[in-house]
Amino acid sequence: MARYRGPRLRIVRRLGELPGLSRKSPRKNYPPGQHGQARKKKTEYAVRLEEKQKLRFNYGLTEKKLLRYVKKARRAGGSTGLVLLQLLEMRLDNTIFRLGFGPTIPSARQAVNHGHITVNGRVVSIPSYQCRPGDVIGVRDRDASKKLIEANLEFPGLANVPSHLELDKAKMEAKVNSVIEREWIALNVNELLVVEYYSRQA
Structure with missing residues (x-):
């Protein structure tokens, strides 16, 4: 799948603030679409997927590239989530x-x-x-x-x-x-859920 070139605010409304993707703030604070305001409770998988999508859209990566970074972070040793964020930030x-x-x-x-x-x-x-x-x-x-x-x-x-x-x-x-420290990473993301998402995919 190619890099995302569609409406950016649509993604911001769905996933929350993504400083790397857009400087604009949406006027509506609920997800887009017909059922945006009537969303049910998210499953565990949906929560993990959302965290992964935050990384993907904020840093402008394809699924294949993000998976490559996750594998590289696993091989590096230490906390996979932190190493992943550092690789993306650097x-x-x-x-x-x-x-x-x-x-x-x-x-x-x-x-x-x-x-x-x-x-x-x-x-x-x-x-x-x-x-x-x-x-x-x-x-x-x-x-x-x-x-x-x-x-x-x-x-x-x-x-x-x-x-x-x-x-x-x-x-x-x-x-x-x-190398950047965790507190300076501007994106509000739970990197452990991203690692969990990919460990369950494998």
Whole structure:
């Protein structure tokens, strides 16, 4: 299944706030559709599925890619849920979004795809690139790139830059100091239910 390109507020109404997907807030606070207001009590499976969908839509992943991240997190050792969130948060498109270089993750992904972003002085156009401690993320030295990022920095998606990133707004450059900590993950999700969802799928 391809990446979701439909109405974003519909997803926000169904799953709750997804800062990476949309900056807008829905006017109605119940799920969309004919039975949105008359939803019955959710089954355990529905709750786990909803948590998984939050991750998928917030980070803009296909089902196949998310499953690949879950398997990678399992192999890494430690808490699978936390490692999974860290892997997703350390993606280049998400790091660009957290720095304020893009108002949402889809727009940050587009900035990366179009070659506006550099990592350690080299242009990287792969949104899934895993940022590592010590990486220096910058803006490509050309007018179009600088104008785009300057405009985005005026109205960043999230107010605060996480503690693992160090941003120099004047130079439009940032350094990754460490792996992100759980309290700085902006998405309200229960990662243990996501791991449980996939363990029951296997």
